[in-house]
Amino acid sequence: MARKRGGRFRRALYALAGVVALLFLVLTVRAMGGSDPPARLTPLELTVDSERAAEALSEYIQEETVTPPPIPRDPRPAYLDRLIERYADPLGLEHQVFGGRSLLLRWRAGEAGGGPLVFLSHADVVPVAADEARSWTHPPFAGVVHDGYVWGRGAIDDKGATIAQLEAIAALQARGLTPHRDVFLLINPDEEIGGEGGAAMVVQRYWERLEEPFAVLDEGSFVADDMVPSTRLVPVGVGEKHYVTITLTVNGAAGHSSMPRESDAPRVLAVALGRLAELELEPRILPATEAFLDRIADRMPFHERLALRNRWLLGRFVHDLLAERPASNAMIRDTIALTLLDAGVADNVIPARAQATVNLRLLPGSSLSEVLADIERQIDDPRVQLDVLTDEGDSAPAPIEGEVWTRLESALATAYPAEGTVIAPMITPGTMDARFFASRGVPTYRLIPFVLDSNERGRMHGVDERISVANLEEAARVYAHLMRYW
Numbered sequence: 001m002a003r004k005r006g007g008r009f010r011r012a013l014y015a016l017a018g019v020v021a022l023l024f025l026v027l028t029v030r031a032m033g034g035s036d037p038p039a040r041l042t043p044l045e046l047t048v049d050s051e052r053a054a055e056a057l058s059e060y061i062q063e064e065t066v067t068p069p070p071i072p073r074d075p076r077p078a079y080l081d082r083l084i085e086r087y088a089d090p091l092g093l094e095h096q097v098f099g100g101r102s103l104l105l106r107w108r109a110g111e112a113g114g115g116p117l118v119f120l121s122h123a124d125v126v127p128v129a130a131d132e133a134r135s136w137t138h139p140p141f142a143g144v145v146h147d148g149y150v151w152g153r154g155a156i157d158d159k160g161a162t163i164a165q166l167e168a169i170a171a172l173q174a175r176g177l178t179p180h181r182d183v184f185l186l187i188n189p190d191e192e193i194g195g196e197g198g199a200a201m202v203v204q205r206y207w208e209r210l211e212e213p214f215a216v217l218d219e220g221s222f223v224a225d226d227m228v229p230s231t232r233l234v235p236v237g238v239g240e241k242h243y244v245t246i247t248l249t250v251n252g253a254a255g256h257s258s259m260p261r262e263s264d265a266p267r268v269l270a271v272a273l274g275r276l277a278e279l280e281l282e283p284r285i286l287p288a289t290e291a292f293l294d295r296i297a298d299r300m301p302f303h304e305r306l307a308l309r310n311r312w313l314l315g316r317f318v319h320d321l322l323a324e325r326p327a328s329n330a331m332i333r334d335t336i337a338l339t340l341l342d343a344g345v346a347d348n349v350i351p352a353r354a355q356a357t358v359n360l361r362l363l364p365g366s367s368l369s370e371v372l373a374d375i376e377r378q379i380d381d382p383r384v385q386l387d388v389l390t391d392e393g394d395s396a397p398a399p400i401e402g403e404v405w406t407r408l409e410s411a412l413a414t415a416y417p418a419e420g421t422v423i424a425p426m427i428t429p430g431t432m433d434a435r436f437f438a439s440r441g442v443p444t445y446r447l448i449p450f451v452l453d454s455n456e457r458g459r460m461h462g463v464d465e466r467i468s469v470a471n472l473e474e475a476a477r478v479y480a481h482l483m484r485y486w
């Protein structure tokens with residue numbers, strides 16, 4: 001009897017061991033499988049005039065284009081004519097100005113090949129707070145060129161991108177090369193304040209002048225050598241999150257702070273916010289994020305690759321791993337951030353009203369009404385009134401297969417021939433002008449080909465924003481490959 005039971009137990013153990021071994025084999029085989037590398041074309045030998053690029057960027061930084069308030073229309077902003085004189089005229093680019101402030105430059109292809117490629121950038125920059133200005137190594141609007149860097153507000157975001165795009169045209173022309181299709185550079189005002197009077201206006205009122213773009217490239221991500229071990233990561237934003245701002249308001253009765261009540265507006269709001277802070281929305285992995293994880297998996301240490309390539313089984317574990325960092329957490333879920341609090345006039349008066357402003361960033365395709373319902377359920381207090389203050393609208397991600405993606409990938413792979421380079425689609429957490437084009441159904445991608453580490457990226461909108469002259473040159477080279485091969 002005892003022996004018989006032992007035999008059955010052993011057989012069960014063998015079976016289990018077999019299953020585990022098979023599972024491990026499946027996981028390992030899947031972990032080893034890589035993605036097909038994109039086709040590589042002939043790299044272009046180009047000479048970029050980096051001295052002129054640095055000088056032009058320095059001059060551009062010195063132009064006053066801080067928003068808010070919107071860039072004035074009258075008199076006509078000086079940077080428009082500077083860019084035309086310095087680049088458009090000598091390079092033979094056609095130019096038009098929309099709404100007095102949006103500049104469209106056009107470089108015609110030898111023979112028209114389908115819709116144009118539109119490179120977007122914006123002329124406005126965020127302000128520098130007075131107390132921050134003192135911390136800058138060089139004054140933020142002096143455009144100092146020093147130690148191989150151009151220093152100043154807008155060097156990265158986004159004036160440097162405009163100059164690199166113009167230098168790309170110059171470098172191609174110097175080699176007698178033409179673009180694959182017409183190239184449009186569209187330089188808009190007011191991106192940092194929502195783009196209503198800039199890119200949105202152009203899309204609404206001058207859409208036909210853009211001649212049904214083949215694709216659009218905007219800002220939205222950077223090349224990074226410090227995100228994945230021994231890898232140059234070229235993340236291409238194929239979609240962006242849906243920007244929504246809501247307010248939570250409690251209206252109660254004003255009173256003396258010596259006799260507090262449960263129903264005091266700030267108190268009710270504080271309890272609601274405590275509950276809201278506990279709310280974490282369910283993760284959702286979009287196809288672009290799937291592709292991103294698959295591609296970076298190839299470059300990860302074995303145990304991480306094992307997990308990333310076996311998300312069908314280890315999904316929970318992978319989600320937890322991604323949730324650890326704010327940047328990767330934002331890739332997989334709708335996020336909720338408390339940004340403004342408003343209540344009270346004096347320390348001994350209980351105010352009648354308390355309000356919180358909450359910024360939501362939803363993944364493409366997430367339902368705003370469902371997220372609002374989740375928030376209401378979580379707060380579970382009818383005294384807290386929820387209102388939508390801003391809704392920038394959802395837009396569908398651009399394709400990650402088919403001609404437009406394959407050509408983009410192949411142009412980038414040609415510009416970045418080094419071993420250990422990964423080109424991967426992603427959803428960008430930020431909001432940019434690209435969304436106006438994406439919502440028109442144009443394949444819209446987001447990348448500025450500056451190679452920035454976390455320190456350099458952190459200067460954007462911060463102190464000591466700068467871009468290296470080497471980066472300007474490199475970005476011009478990459479933009480040139482896109483103009484020639486996309």
Ligand SMILES: [Zn+2]
Nearest residue numbers: 122157158219
């Ligand atoms: Zn920007």
